[in-house]
Amino acid sequence: MHLAYPAVLAVLLFCVGLYGVLARRNAILVLMSVELMLNAVNLNLVAFDVWLRDKLHAGQALTLFTIAVAAAEIGIGLAIVLLVYRNRGSSDVDRLRDLAERPDGTDPNDDLTGGADAAGQPRPDQQAEAAA
Numbered sequence: 001m002h003l004a005y006p007a008v009l010a011v012l013l014f015c016v017g018l019y020g021v022l023a024r025r026n027a028i029l030v031l032m033s034v035e036l037m038l039n040a041v042n043l044n045l046v047a048f049d050v051w052l053r054d055k056l057h058a059g060q061a062l063t064l065f066t067i068a069v070a071a072a073e074i075g076i077g078l079a080i081v082l083l084v085y086r087n088r089g090s091s092d093v094d095r096l097r098d099l100a101e102r103p104d105g106t107d108p109n110d111d112l113t114g115g116a117d118a119a120g121q122p123r124p125d126q127q128a129e130a131a132a
Contacts, residue, residue, distance in 0.1 A: 006047035013040035027081045027091040031074060038070045 013036055020033025042063045049059025085091045 003047060003051045006043055010040040010043040010047070013037070013043065025092050025094055027084070027093050027096075028078075030093060031077045031081070035070060035074060038066060042066055 017033045017036030017040065020036065021030055024030050024033065045059040045063045045066070047059075049057055049063075052059075081091050084096060088095070
C-alpha cells in the first residue's frame with residue numbers, strides 16, 4: 001500500500017477537526033473536533049511506522065501513548081464542560097470569557113471590598129467616576 005492514501009486521509013481528518021475547532025461554538029463539538037485531530041495524528045504515526053518498517057514499532061507505541069492522553073483529556077474536558085453548563089446553563093464557547101464571571105454580571109471583588117482592590121484602594125475606574 002502506498003503511503004499517500006493514509007496521509008491524505010489523515011490530512012482530511014485533520015482539516016475537518018481544525019474547521020470544527022475554529023467554527024463551532026458548542027464546547028462538546030470543539031472537544032470532538034480535537035479528538036478528530038488527534039486521530040489524524042495517530043493515523044500518520046501508524047502509517048509511517050508501517051512504511052519505515054520500524055522493528056521497535058515506535059510509531060505504534062507513541063500512538064498508544066497519544067490515545068491514553070486523549071482519553072484523559074476528554075474525561076477532564078467533559079467534566080469541566082458539565083460543570084460550566086451546570087453553573088451557567090450554556091456550553092457556548094463564546095460566552096466563556098472569564099472564569100470569575102457570575103451569571104448576574106456582577107464582579108466577584110465587589111462583594112468583599114466594595115469595589116476596592118486587595119490593598120483597600122479604590123480601583124482606577126471608580127476614581128474617575130468619583131472625580132467626574
